[in-house]
């Protein structure tokens with residue numbers, strides 16, 4: 131077998147230019163693919179990072195019906211005690227409880243329907259980069275339960291600035307309409323139309339009061355230092371959470387985003403497979419040509435008593451060696467070529483006109499750093515070798531059909 | 542005991558509407574240790590006969606028995622193995638694998654036979670010495686003359702210790718001096734090592750070397766002289 135491998139390798143050097151060109155086509159294809167998937171994976175990672183910090187946390191605790199129905203009364207209660215127990219089992223995690231109430235935000239000149247978020251100001255500052263998005267004023271203070279942050283577009287529409295009064299009217303648990311006076315403490319600009327135009331953010335206490343649900347939250351989100359440990363953290367959180375609440379990891383909590391990424395990745399893979407098939411056709415053509423030129427030689431090998439299958443395996447091995455070398459080179463080049471994307475990222479600011487952009491409703495930074503998708507790179511490598519060997523199958527099969535006498539007659 | 546036993550061998554080829562009787566009832570026995578020259582003009586059926594004996598071609602009727610095994614009863618794979626273990630071949634030209642050295646070409650059959658490395662090496666070196674290629678082991682076919690290439694082919698044919706070596710006009714592409722030397726070499730191998738050769742040629746000058754001359758005309762044996 132080693133000898134056959136060596137023979138195959140030497141055969142590839144016979145028409146070195148042809149082998150190099152074919153190998154280069156495979157390698158170049160892989161390099162381009164790796165650069166593309168590095169960008170793709172980077173944007174997925176950014177979407178998830180942003181989604182996790184703003185929407186779900188790595189682990190989220192909610193009322194089992196909240197995700198479906200989003201009714202104000204579907205809260206997790208006794209969150210102070212819960213937070214302490216969570217801190218005991220997950221000392222490194224940041225616990226960020228969140229409330230959401232829908233209602234109307236009114237200024238002397240206008241009123242706009244908004245979603246009011248109640249957050250723990252200290253925790254939220256650690257886990258989201260919302261505080262970086264402030265263009266005026268300052269971040270919330272847990273001691274100030276009249277402070278509100280609003281988006282720039284909302285501020286425009288209400289025609290209010292820092293320190294101005296706004297009134298929130300909303301329907302909490304039960305059916306009474308409650309209202310609360312706030313003072314604009316800060317104005318943020320995320321680049322997301324939804325966030326900037328229709329969201330207010332305040333501390334937990336006023337939202338709990340509006341909702342008539344003290345010491346409670348719609349979601350208790352947990353943010354980990356190491357996102358890979360989400361499943362383990364969920365299990366720990368579950369052990370200290372009363373059984374009536376649902377404890378989920380981020381992927382369980384954001385199934386649509388996860389599904390979307392999976393779908394996008396799949397469609398990317400399909401496209402790559404199409405390119406792979408096209409390259410494989412080229413390889414098939416070359417291998418077939420090189421086999422046709424050597425029919426007599428294969429006839430001699432058959433004649434001296436080499437079994438047809440083994441003769442054919444020489445051609446398969448040639449494909450394997452070519453595919454392997456080209457793949458190693460292609461992956462190496464791809465990793466190197468994608469390195470700037472991973473370290474510096476690709477800056478979409480010029481296209482987007484702002485430092486953030488919206489992807490599938492999630493606000494992300496306009497500078498998307500690539501991320502090496504190692505599993506995918508490995509998969510593509512295996513596929514490239516597989517495609518090359520596959521394109522040697524027909525030529526190899528052709529050899530097994532040869533009659534030695536006829537083969538030797540051709541020169 | 543005969544190594545080769547051919548009985549009433551017929552081989553017809555269909556060329557469009559014409560049927561060519563390449564072999565038309567050949568009976569032939571070859572004993573171990575013989576050096577048989579198969580003579581006959583071009584088109585007389587020499588190649589066809591050798592190919593049928595070597596299991597490379599399938600007779601239309603009749604039988605070929607090699608060392609007790611009837612070829613007609615073997616599968617393709619079994620025929621391969623029989624060729625590998627019992628027969629050696631020297632073809633007219635382009636016998637060798639161009640990317641392998643003289644040593645590796647001669648070694649190839651032993652590799653296929655599964656001979657262990659140490660023995661393999663000894664046998665290949667000895668065989669190359671026997672055919673007069675000492676010191677040229679590492680040259681590739683492209684770096685050898687035509688006569689030297691045919692010697693490598695002979696080395697490959699005999700390295701596997703076959704019961705019989707079939708050589709189809711191995712000197713056809715050589716000048717007469719080189720060709721003669723090659724024949725002398727095979728004769729020497731026959732004399733000293735007792736290797737059985739069947740050797741096809743249309744060159745009457747070769748006859749002198751032969752112990753036995755079989756004349757083929759139009760697919761039939763016309764004469765069979767032992768001397």
Ligand SMILES: Nc1ncnc2c1ncn2[C@@H]1O[C@H](COP(=O)(O)OP(=O)(O)O)[C@@H](O)[C@H]1O
Nearest residue numbers: 554556561563582583584585586587588589590
């Ligand atoms: N594959 C083939 N198809 C048709 N005719 C063939 C084929 N092989 C040999 N022949 C014919 O059979 C006859 C004997 O050929 P061959 O055995 O090659 O003779 P030799 O080797 O003595 O020159 C010739 O007439 C040749 O044309």
Ligand SMILES: [Mg+2]
Nearest residue numbers: 587588589710
């Ligand atoms: Mg002939």
